[in-house]
Amino acid sequence: MISSVNSGLIKKARRGDxxxxxxxxxxxxxxxxxxxxRITGNAEDARDVSQEAFIKAFKNFESYDERAxxxxxxxxxxxxxxxxxxxxxxKENSISFEDYIVDExxxxxxxxxxxxxxxxxxxxSIISAVNMLDDEFKTVIVLRDMEGMDYKEISDxxxxxxxxVKSRLSRARGKLxxxxxxxxxxxxxxxxxxx
Amino acid sequence: xxxxEALNIxxxxxxxxxxxxxxxxxxxxxxxxxxxxxxxxxxxxxxSELNNTEYLPLPDDFHSELTDKLIKSGKKRNKSRIVxxxxxxxxxxxxxxxxxxxxxxxxxxSSGSSAQSADSASxxxxxxxxxRSASGEMPQAxxxxxxxxxxxxxxxTAESEAQASSENSYSSTALSAKEQNISxxxxxxxxxxxxxxxxxxxxxxxxxxxxxxxxxxEQSNQFADYDSQTNTYKGKSGNITVRIESxxxxxxxxxxxxxxxxxxxxxxxxxxxxxxxxxxxxxEVKEQEKERLSELxxxxxxxxxxxxxxxxxxxxxxxxxxYEAQLNAYDDVxxxxxxNVNITEKxxxxxxxxxxxxxxxxxxxxxxxxxxxxxxxxxxxxxxxxLWAPIAVVAVIAVVSVVFIKSKKNKK
Numbered sequence: 001m002i003s004s005v006n007s008g009l010i011k012k013a014r015r016g017d018x019x020x021x022x023x024x025x026x027x028x029x030x031x032x033x034x035x036x037x038r039i040t041g042n043a044e045d046a047r048d049v050s051q052e053a054f055i056k057a058f059k060n061f062e063s064y065d066e067r068a069x070x071x072x073x074x075x076x077x078x079x080x081x082x083x084x085x086x087x088x089x090x091k092e093n094s095i096s097f098e099d100y101i102v103d104e105x106x107x108x109x110x111x112x113x114x115x116x117x118x119x120x121x122x123x124x125s126i127i128s129a130v131n132m133l134d135d136e137f138k139t140v141i142v143l144r145d146m147e148g149m150d151y152k153e154i155s156d157x158x159x160x161x162x163x164x165v166k167s168r169l170s171r172a173r174g175k176l177x178x179x180x181x182x183x184x185x186x187x188x189x190x191x192x193x194x195x
Numbered sequence: 196x197x198x199x200e201a202l203n204i205x206x207x208x209x210x211x212x213x214x215x216x217x218x219x220x221x222x223x224x225x226x227x228x229x230x231x232x233x234x235x236x237x238x239x240x241x242x243s244e245l246n247n248t249e250y251l252p253l254p255d256d257f258h259s260e261l262t263d264k265l266i267k268s269g270k271k272r273n274k275s276r277i278v279x280x281x282x283x284x285x286x287x288x289x290x291x292x293x294x295x296x297x298x299x300x301x302x303x304x305s306s307g308s309s310a311q312s313a314d315s316a317s318x319x320x321x322x323x324x325x326x327r328s329a330s331g332e333m334p335q336a337x338x339x340x341x342x343x344x345x346x347x348x349x350x351x352t353a354e355s356e357a358q359a360s361s362e363n364s365y366s367s368t369a370l371s372a373k374e375q376n377i378s379x380x381x382x383x384x385x386x387x388x389x390x391x392x393x394x395x396x397x398x399x400x401x402x403x404x405x406x407x408x409x410x411x412x413e414q415s416n417q418f419a420d421y422d423s424q425t426n427t428y429k430g431k432s433g434n435i436t437v438r439i440e441s442x443x444x445x446x447x448x449x450x451x452x453x454x455x456x457x458x459x460x461x462x463x464x465x466x467x468x469x470x471x472x473x474x475x476x477x478x479e480v481k482e483q484e485k486e487r488l489s490e491l492x493x494x495x496x497x498x499x500x501x502x503x504x505x506x507x508x509x510x511x512x513x514x515x516x517x518y519e520a521q522l523n524a525y526d527d528v529x530x531x532x533x534x535n536v537n538i539t540e541k542x543x544x545x546x547x548x549x550x551x552x553x554x555x556x557x558x559x560x561x562x563x564x565x566x567x568x569x570x571x572x573x574x575x576x577x578x579x580x581x582l583w584a585p586i587a588v589v590a591v592i593a594v595v596s597v598v599f600i601k602s603k604k605n606k607k
Contacts, residue, residue: 016273018265022258029261030253037251047254051261055268126244144210145245151210170206173238180241 013061021058028071032078038142039082041131053081076157083135129179137172144169196224201231205238294574380525382465383444383532391455394431394540401435401536404450410439430540438531451536453559471525478518485511
């Protein structure tokens with residue numbers, strides 16, 4: 001729900017006032033940007049995709065029901081846009097995105113921010129593993145374990161039933177564990193062969 | 196607790212969603228089972244690491260860039276909204292115009308003059324049908340005695356048989372005409388009485404309007420009114436009889452009404468379809484009788500026969516002319532409606548002057564437009580009723596398509 005302070009902005013935004021909508025979303029920009037970043041795995045893409053999500057939300061603002069939480073509505077659009085982007089990219093690009101993250105040589109020169117985040121070796125391997133998950137699993141992991149949302153919020157954003165959210169999260173964590181274990185074994189083997 | 200159950204509960208435990216009993220069982224299990232303990236510790240480590248990942252700051256120009264994009268998008272949206280609404284308005288106007296046009300067509304098909312040729316065709320067709328059946332039914336044997344040089348008594352028999360046959364064919368014609376759903380023949384007559392400030396101006400406007408719309412003034416008269424007590428001149432009054440195409444009857448009534456203060460108005464409709472069909476059928480029968488009499492006359496051999504046949508032929512020809520005149524009169528009154536206008540000139544303050552100024556023209560046009568709109572709406576409703584079956588099929592196809600597309604999207 002939106003506070004009465006913002007009701008004037010809502011009216012203006014509904015009439016097509018971009019500046020009013022911009023003021024309305026200002027507090028959500030960083031969160032949306034980060035959720036999208038965690039799903040896409042790349043800061044440059046996150047910038048474009050999150051902006052695309054905001055514009056999409058603005059264009060469809062007439063469909064927003066003020067009785068529902070504005071943030072949930074906005075995050076749902078952001079998550080869907082990010083998932084669509086990742087799927088599109090996978091189709092277009094035969095090189096998997098996971099390789100992009102894991103392989104440091106391929107890293108963008110602008111990805112200093114990412115380096116900060118994945119500075120620790122352990123965190124880096126976990127992030128890489130998250131990026132190797134299927135979109136459906138990655139989304140619930142991002143929302144629950146990285147953004148700290150509860151099951152109900154995740155259910156609202158993804159449109160999945162509560163039970164499905166729980167089971168999907170459990171399976172996602174299981175898969176994540178398997179990937180990390182595999183990567184650890186692989187890196188150990190590589191280390192030995194180098195030695 | 197078994198390992199499977201414990202592994203399933205790890206997430207719930209980490210998310211603090213387990214009940215006290217399950218929690219106790221779970222904790223006891225992982226203390227004894229190394230494998231489950233490792234799994235629990237690993238998932239806990241992962242979620243904890245993920246939870247501690249740093250939040251990225253927004254890129255420097257993110258907000259300003261986004262605001263610019265939103266403003267541009269808003270402008271585009273407003274433009275496209277204007278275009279959309281304009282297109283919708285245009286479509287609505289088009290639909291109403293089509294509706295009005297369809298209504299006119301519908302109206303003309305049922306009573307208008309332009310559809311007369313089609314109506315005549317259907318009547319003629321039924322007549323031809325009758326002619327064929329009549330000629331087929333005409334007993335050749337009845338004529339044979341004459342062909343063989345039979346006496347006049349034979350003619351009398353033949354004539355009565357021919358008449359009997361004619362009666363049969365007449366009744367069958369009338370029936371078939373009705374069965375074939377001949378378009379209605381409707382006579383419209385209107386009466387309107389108005390008070391005006393200038394008789395000459397109002398009558399001139401009526402004449403001009405009538406002529407511009409393909410009609411004519413059939414009759415007009417005017418009188419000078421005097422006060423009987425004071426013998427002072429009060430103004431002119433008079434009557435105009437206007438003949439106008441039936442399709443323009445309502446418009447003309449509407450126009451005349453705006454020329455002054457309306458005192459009285461009435462409209463009457465007379466359906467003469469049955470009389471018209473009857474007359475047409477009688478004419479057809481008489482024409483056949485005329486042909487047969489002409490044939491008999493050619494074959495007649497004595498004077499008395501010739502005189503008798505000629506006498507009958509004259510009667511039949513007279514009847515034919517009478518029926519033709521009647522049909523022409525019917526066609527005339529059906530094609531052209533009659534409006535009797537009574538105009539009285541009055542200088543009283545309460546009388547609205549002849550409405551020739553812009554404001555009154557605007558009022559007239561407004562009313563006319565509203566009438567057209569209503570007429571259009573009526574036309575659309577009639578059209579929908581007429582096309583209900585294809586509309587229903589299209590609607591079903593549309594619903595099925597939407598459901599199919601949605602289910603496909605959901606699968607994706």
